[in-house]
Amino acid sequence: MPVVTIRMASGRTLEQKRILAAEITAAITRTLGVDPEQVFVFFEEHDKENIAQAGRLFSES
Amino acid sequence: MPVVTIRMASGRTLEQKRILAAEITAAITRTLGVDPEQVFVFFEEHDKENIAQAGRLFSES
Amino acid sequence: MPVVTIRMASGRTLEQKRILAAEITAAITRTLGVDPEQVFVFFEEHDKENIAQAGRLFSES
Amino acid sequence: MPVVTIRMASGRTLEQKRILAAEITAAITRTLGVDPEQVFVFFEEHDKENIAQAGRLFSES
Amino acid sequence: MPVVTIRMASGRTLEQKRILAAEITAAITRTLGVDPEQVFVFFEEHDKENIAQAGRLFSES
Amino acid sequence: MPVVTIRMASGRTLEQKRILAAEITAAITRTLGVDPEQVFVFFEEHDKENIAQAGRLFSES
Numbered sequence: 531m532p533v534v535t536i537r538m539a540s541g542r543t544l545e546q547k548r549i550l551a552a553e554i555t556a557a558i559t560r561t562l563g564v565d566p567e568q569v570f571v572f573f574e575e576h577d578k579e580n581i582a583q584a585g586r587l588f589s590e591s
Numbered sequence: 592m593p594v595v596t597i598r599m600a601s602g603r604t605l606e607q608k609r610i611l612a613a614e615i616t617a618a619i620t621r622t623l624g625v626d627p628e629q630v631f632v633f634f635e636e637h638d639k640e641n642i643a644q645a646g647r648l649f650s651e652s
Numbered sequence: 653m654p655v656v657t658i659r660m661a662s663g664r665t666l667e668q669k670r671i672l673a674a675e676i677t678a679a680i681t682r683t684l685g686v687d688p689e690q691v692f693v694f695f696e697e698h699d700k701e702n703i704a705q706a707g708r709l710f711s712e713s
Numbered sequence: 714m715p716v717v718t719i720r721m722a723s724g725r726t727l728e729q730k731r732i733l734a735a736e737i738t739a740a741i742t743r744t745l746g747v748d749p750e751q752v753f754v755f756f757e758e759h760d761k762e763n764i765a766q767a768g769r770l771f772s773e774s
Numbered sequence: 775m776p777v778v779t780i781r782m783a784s785g786r787t788l789e790q791k792r793i794l795a796a797e798i799t800a801a802i803t804r805t806l807g808v809d810p811e812q813v814f815v816f817f818e819e820h821d822k823e824n825i826a827q828a829g830r831l832f833s834e835s
Numbered sequence: 836m837p838v839v840t841i842r843m844a845s846g847r848t849l850e851q852k853r854i855l856a857a858e859i860t861a862a863i864t865r866t867l868g869v870d871p872e873q874v875f876v877f878f879e880e881h882d883k884e885n886i887a888q889a890g891r892l893f894s895e896s
Contacts, residue, residue, distance in 0.1 A: 534842070546867060551770055562855075566767040572763060581631070585617065593659055637756075640727055643755075691829070719802070720775075733805050792892055813888070
């Protein structure tokens with residue numbers, strides 16, 4: 531705990547995930563004073579046909 | 592905001608997602624009076640072996 | 653199944669939730685051809701200090 | 714209702730999911746006194762590159 | 775990891791949560807062979823006006 | 836999009852949320868190259884009786 535979920539479109543690189551996992555965990559550890567071992571980050575990737583904004587699928591806008 | 596998540600079994604068509612994204616966004620815009628650009632819809636698809644009801648996997652009932 | 657979650661700021665009325673529950677369930681039943689008894693809708697309300705866009709808390713923008 | 718989500722690393726067997734779906738549904742039915750038909754369980758599987766603990770991706774620790 | 779979320783109507787007792795946390799963690803530890811210290815359970819409670827089935831709010835059915 | 840959810844125990848200050856919202860949005864904007872206006876952060880607070888680790892409620896460990 532805390533558990534962080536980042537919901538985003540598919541297609542990001544391993545390097546982007548590596549950087550985000552490290553930076554977000556550092557921000558939470560610094561700000562909330564928790565043990566880094568207790569911080570979990572999940573990347574929840576969605577294909578663009580499974581995301582919509584303003585009623586239009588991302589794969590079609 | 593608002594963010595809508597529709598959790599459902601895999602296998603729906605692009606057309607079904609297109610219709611649902613448009614109709615749900617319209618219902619929210621009309622009822623809550625928010626800007627459609629601020630309404631996000633996510634389709635979260637699960638294989639039938641990853642869903643259970645009454646203790647039985649959907650892939651086996 | 654399907655399970656719909658609507659994540660939104662707190663403060664909406666019972667009537668708005670009543671309308672949205674009915675309209676969204678109807679859209680899903682019509683579009684996916686599922687039994688309405690199998691459609692669950694959850695309203696997940698968040699105080700404005702617990703939501704941020706562009707790095708600013710809703711309660712302060 | 715209730716709706717249970719088990720978020721875990723990918724790679725578990727069908728048999729493990731079968732056992733967990735049955736045992737968790739039984740625990741909830743027994744403890745909360747609800748109808749098993751109203752209990753849904755979702756297995757949310759994540760690849761190890763999409764999970765991090767202490768700032769490190771599971772696929773790299 | 776794994777992270778379990780139990781979404782249910784508000785109003786359950788501390789004793790029910792105590793029993794469910796212990797039984798579900800034991801089922802996961804036994805079945806997936808993971809360290810109990812790595813198993814997190816969250817109870818996500820919703821008021822009945824924030825849950826709907828078949829288009830009707832729980833608080834009105 | 837992306838939508839970030841931070842699930843944590845209740846009791847954090849407004850200032851901690853302000854700092855986290857800003858730092859996490861900046862990390863995502865920098866790393867994924869997205870428009871900050873498209874980044875949403877939600878703080879999902881749970882009372883300690885609604886969180887368990889290793890089968891024990893946080894409120895009792």
